[in-house]
Amino acid sequence: MGFNDIYDQKLINEDYQPEVKAYYFRSWNNYLMDFHYHDRVEIMYVIKGSCQIHIENYDTEKINFRKGDFILINAMVPHKLIVNGDSDCTMMNIEFVFVKKSNFLPSFREFVNNSKELEELIAAKEPFFILKDYEDVYQLLKSLVVELSSPSAEQSISASLLMYEILLRTSGAVMKRKNESPTENYVNKTKLFINLNYDKKITLKDISAYSNINEDYLNRIFKRSTGASVIEYLTGIRIQKAKMLLCNTNIPIIDISDIVGISSRQYFNQVFKKATGLSPKKFRKSFEVELFGEAQKN
DNA sequence: AGGATAAGTCTAGAATCTCG
DNA sequence: CGAGATTCTAGACTTATCCT
Numbered sequence: 001m002g003f004n005d006i007y008d009q010k011l012i013n014e015d016y017q018p019e020v021k022a023y024y025f026r027s028w029n030n031y032l033m034d035f036h037y038h039d040r041v042e043i044m045y046v047i048k049g050s051c052q053i054h055i056e057n058y059d060t061e062k063i064n065f066r067k068g069d070f071i072l073i074n075a076m077v078p079h080k081l082i083v084n085g086d087s088d089c090t091m092m093n094i095e096f097v098f099v100k101k102s103n104f105l106p107s108f109r110e111f112v113n114n115s116k117e118l119e120e121l122i123a124a125k126e127p128f129f130i131l132k133d134y135e136d137v138y139q140l141l142k143s144l145v146v147e148l149s150s151p152s153a154e155q156s157i158s159a160s161l162l163m164y165e166i167l168l169r170t171s172g173a174v175m176k177r178k179n180e181s182p183t184e185n186y187v188n189k190t191k192l193f194i195n196l197n198y199d200k201k202i203t204l205k206d207i208s209a210y211s212n213i214n215e216d217y218l219n220r221i222f223k224r225s226t227g228a229s230v231i232e233y234l235t236g237i238r239i240q241k242a243k244m245l246l247c248n249t250n251i252p253i254i255d256i257s258d259i260v261g262i263s264s265r266q267y268f269n270q271v272f273k274k275a276t277g278l279s280p281k282k283f284r285k286s287f288e289v290e291l292f293g294e295a296q297k298n
Numbered sequence: 299a300g301g302a303t304a305a306g307t308c309t310a311g312a313a314t315c316t317c318g
Numbered sequence: 319c320g321a322g323a324t325t326c327t328a329g330a331c332t333t334a335t336c337c338t
Contacts (some may be wrong), residue, residue: 204326219305219327231314231326267315305334313326318319 015107040095049089241254
């Protein structure tokens, strides 16, 4: 394997930093790629639809990658993308290498030495990792792509930080996968689905269909694991997002209920008050008072 | 074999949501 | 706001799996 092999000893003994060499965001339909490999580590993330990613000599083409699934493929590992004709697939990919440390940020070696999860990822020496995004990796990838698209010629500090953050979250996902029981898998899948779809009109049936298990059973194991029912969790996420929108934007309260996936304003007021003790209007007002002081109250 | 535990289903009543 | 429709919750139950 070439130097950009993520398991290369040089990365542990000397000071290198990850650097993104390519990235893209695109939709595929009825697409069959040939096997190929490159001297870069690749992360392929499914944003929408489904696909298969075949790693040479492994049975991975049987795995259906869906929204929120991603794969980390080491350099020089032959792989190909398969998107069936009946389903579109939107993906975000990044390819990165390791270059000599060139800024004040810690080197990859220092991160590995200070992260048990990253250390275990490096020790695993697997050619690829199929993972689920319970850690908001998508948001980080999106921010990274935005950062890389900015006109500045040099790769920014911010991009380097995002790249490190993505690697840390990825190693976290690897550990989760390793320790995960089937029940935990259902619970984590449910959390993922809710976090990606809280803004839509979703029911327990939709959520259980995503994990392919009985809705009542899902609700039970979810409550056992988290202490909250699936719907309580969903409502919690919605209230959390609504609070953020109430504090940081001046979007009308009427629209906020729609944005967080609650179509009935009456119901939104009801659940918001139950969760926070204040109506959305009073909540926003109290935040403004806290921020600008009593002087600007009127 | 049989006991313990986990996984999964069914169902009635409660809670939530929509609509007029 | 209230009635009716829809969805959710939780207890009881069955089935599967593991361990002794």
